[in-house]
Amino acid sequence: MHIGIAADHGGFAMKEQLVVALKSAGHDLIDFGAKKLNATDDYPDFIIPLAQAVARGEVERGIALCGSGVGACVAANKVHGVRAALIHEHFSAHQGVEDDDMNIICLGSRVVGYAQAWELVETFIAARFSGAERHRRRLAKITAVEREVQECK
Ligand code: RB5
Numbered sequence: 001m002h003i004g005i006a007a008d009h010g011g012f013a014m015k016e017q018l019v020v021a022l023k024s025a026g027h028d029l030i031d032f033g034a035k036k037l038n039a040t041d042d043y044p045d046f047i048i049p050l051a052q053a054v055a056r057g058e059v060e061r062g063i064a065l066c067g068s069g070v071g072a073c074v075a076a077n078k079v080h081g082v083r084a085a086l087i088h089e090h091f092s093a094h095q096g097v098e099d100d101d102m103n104i105i106c107l108g109s110r111v112v113g114y115a116q117a118w119e120l121v122e123t124f125i126a127a128r129f130s131g132a133e134r135h136r137r138r139l140a141k142i143t144a145v146e147r148e149v150q151e152c153k
Pocket of ligand 1: 008009010011043066067068069070071072
């Protein structure tokens with residue numbers, strides 16, 4: 001799968017580990033940074049470019065990391081077309097895709113360990129949107145709000 005990944009300093013070390021694992025698993029990966037550890041960097045500088053690439057379809061899915069995963073999730077969801085969620089347990093890692101067409105998984109590297117993060121990422125990547133009518137209907141209501149906001153500008 002064509003995947004994008006991004007992290008601030010809080011998620012940097014875990015991102016580096018995930019990059020190695022994703023490449024070994026054969027995924028086509030774009031790393032949106034940070035490219036080196038800088039304790040004063042800001043998560044929007046890396047997460048927003050990742051989110052824009054997901055929204056434009058340049059990558060199919062995104063993985064966004066920071067210390068808690070919260071800032072990454074808040075930032076990613078500002079980009080229309082992104083459906084990002086902070087995921088720290090198995091059920092939501094697949095159900096979020098199956099029902100809600102989640103396209104970015106957000107992880108807190110200070111919350112979960114690497115083994116857990118990798119399992120969540122693998123689960124997220126393997127999951128597919130069910131396409132069920134009720135889920136499409138709900139997502140259409142969210143897209144409608146995005147359109148309204150766009151028209152207000
Ligand atoms: C950075 O220290 C930390 O605040 C950031 O990585 C993240 O946890 C924000 O939500």
